[in-house]
Amino acid sequence: xxxxxWMALILIGFVFAAVQGNIETVTSAAFDGAKTGVTVCFGLxxxxxxxxxxxxxxxxxxxxxxxxxxxxxxxxxxxPDVPKNHPxxxxxxxxxxxxxxxxxxxxxxxxxxxMQELQTLNPDKTAAxxxxxxxxxxxxxxxxxxxxxxxxxxxNYQSANPTEIVGPTLAATIVATLAAVAADRYYRRKLxxxxxxxxxxxxxxxxxxxxxxx
Amino acid sequence: xxxxxNVISAWAIPALIAFIPLFAFVKKVPVYESFVLGAKxxxxxxxxxxPNLVGMMVAISVFRVSGALDFFVGxxxxxxxxxxxxxxxLPLGLLRPLTGTGSLxxxxxxxxxxxxxxxxxxxxxxxxxxxxxxxxxLTVYMGAVGIRNGRYSLKVGLFSDVxxxxxxxxxxxxxxG
Numbered sequence: 001x002x003x004x005x006w007m008a009l010i011l012i013g014f015v016f017a018a019v020q021g022n023i024e025t026v027t028s029a030a031f032d033g034a035k036t037g038v039t040v041c042f043g044l045x046x047x048x049x050x051x052x053x054x055x056x057x058x059x060x061x062x063x064x065x066x067x068x069x070x071x072x073x074x075x076x077x078x079x080p081d082v083p084k085n086h087p088x089x090x091x092x093x094x095x096x097x098x099x100x101x102x103x104x105x106x107x108x109x110x111x112x113x114x115m116q117e118l119q120t121l122n123p124d125k126t127a128a129x130x131x132x133x134x135x136x137x138x139x140x141x142x143x144x145x146x147x148x149x150x151x152x153x154x155x156n157y158q159s160a161n162p163t164e165i166v167g168p169t170l171a172a173t174i175v176a177t178l179a180a181v182a183a184d185r186y187y188r189r190k191l192x193x194x195x196x197x198x199x200x201x202x203x204x205x206x207x208x209x210x211x212x213x214x
Numbered sequence: 215x216x217x218x219x220n221v222i223s224a225w226a227i228p229a230l231i232a233f234i235p236l237f238a239f240v241k242k243v244p245v246y247e248s249f250v251l252g253a254k255x256x257x258x259x260x261x262x263x264x265p266n267l268v269g270m271m272v273a274i275s276v277f278r279v280s281g282a283l284d285f286f287v288g289x290x291x292x293x294x295x296x297x298x299x300x301x302x303x304l305p306l307g308l309l310r311p312l313t314g315t316g317s318l319x320x321x322x323x324x325x326x327x328x329x330x331x332x333x334x335x336x337x338x339x340x341x342x343x344x345x346x347x348x349x350x351x352l353t354v355y356m357g358a359v360g361i362r363n364g365r366y367s368l369k370v371g372l373f374s375d376v377x378x379x380x381x382x383x384x385x386x387x388x389x390x391g
Contacts, residue, residue: 002313006273013276016285025279033275033319037268040322041260049256054234056252057245061238112358119359127363128356133370136355140311140348140371141378146227147343153322154339159330165339166226167219168385172344176378183373187366 040153047152055101067100068093078138078181079131081121088117092135099142111139130188134181141180144173216389263315270319278323298391299383300334306341307379311372314347336390340382345375 017026058064068090075092082088091114098107114135122129128136147169154162235245277283283305291301302324309317321342328334348371356364 002316005309005313005316006269009273009277012282013273013278013280015280016282017276017280020281022280026276029275029279030272032279033272034268036275036322036326037271037319038264040271041264041267044263045257045260047256048260049253052256052259053249053251053253054231056255057234057238057243057248059252060248061234061241061243063234063237108354111355115355115359115361119361126361128361128365128367132355132361133365133367136352136364136367137370137374139351139355140346140367141374142346142351144343146230147339149318150321150339150343151227153325154330154335157325157330157335159335161331163227164223165336165343167221167223168336168340168382168389169343170222170226171219171385172340172378172382175381176345176374179377180370180374183370184366187370191365 040156043156044149044152047148047155051102051146051148055106058101059106064094064097064101067097071096078134081129082118082131086117086121088114088121088131091117095135096138099139100145102144102146102148107139107142111135130191133188134184137180137184138177141173141177143177144169219385219389266315267319270313270316271322274316274319274323298387300337302328302334303337303341303383306338307375310341310345310379311348311375314350317342317347333386333390337383337386340386341379344382345378348372348375 013029014023014026017023071093072089075089075096076084079089079092082092091110095107095110095114098110115132118129118132118135119125122132146166150165150169151162154165235249238245238248287301287304290304294301294304306317306320306324309320321338324338325335330336330339348368352364352367352371356362356367
């Protein structure tokens with residue numbers, strides 16, 4: 001997917017420039033783009049170094065676990081089919097609290113561990129369980145408290161008020177997450193309703209096969 | 215509502231900067247050493263995305279300077295601008311669910327061309343910051359446990375991206391308009 005997008009952007013740009021007879025702009029645009037890429041990354045260093053330092057403090061002090069505790073009633077509501085003391089619960093909570101603090105690097109490994117634990121509860125190992133779908137929905141919408149990268153970029157381009165977007169971003173991310181949760185609930189109900197009907201036999205039931213060889 | 219958003223924008227970061235070290239100090243964490251240890255990762259993270267961002271910035275820069283971007287944006291312009299939405303923002307909405315660095319590069323491009331404090335710059339910042347890259351999250355999470363059928367998760371992810379995109383624009387128009 002990403003390969004196609006990347007190539008398409010370059011090739012379409014090339015064709016447009018060629019047709020309009022200003023092919024030389026492609027060269028300067030390419031090198032300008034490369035330069036901007038590096039400049040932006042260097043601009044990110046200051047904010048990322050500082051913010052990840054703060055986040056390490058949040059982790060070491062147990063603030064992350066505190067947030068997880070606050071979130072646990074919400075998570076129990078969102079994941080009704082995960083047993084309360086199942087290890088998956090802990091990973092889901094860490095994943096959500098890391099996301100909240102904008103700790104993408106910590107959120108992903110926690111999310112993957114949560115997926116692995118949810119897989120042990122999953123009857124069909126190749127299809128996502130409803131609980132997995134909810135976890136995915138929360139992570140694709142991903143509530144962000146502080147959009148650090150964007151603040152850094154705005155600082156780079158001399159914004160008069162780089163953090164003025166914090167409030168609007170929070171408002172938008174809450175709306176997007178609520179939409180994800182609502183849509184997830186809707187499809188989950190639809191899926192479970194279908195599941196309650198007598199299952200139409202499709203291939204041999206998995207429980208019958210282990211004895212076949214014995 | 216706008217007053218509340220203003221207060222959050224102004225206070226969220228200072229409050230965290232003061233509260234996190236204080237909390238850690240009370241919990242007997244060696245605050246400065248712990249901070250420096252974590253801060254080391256920040257340098258790595260910033261350097262690691264250079265190749266990705268350079269690749270994407272080059273593609274988007276060529277696409278824009280060649281006139282291709284204006285051509286595609288031109289189609290949707292009249293319709294969107296009648297709603298008060300700058301049409302320049304639409305490609306960002308299309309890129310956002312597909313590629314995180316691609317959309318970051320595009321948002322950066324918009325900010326550099328129109329300025330961070332223009333309406334387009336503010337919208338780009340909000341759209342980019344408010345959701346995560348749906349395609350990436352699904353690939354990584356499902357790939358890690360060998361799930362091939364994601365059921366409705368792609369639909370849900372894309373739906374929340376559309377809602378987030380519209381919400382970002384609406385909030386910016388309301389708040390900065």
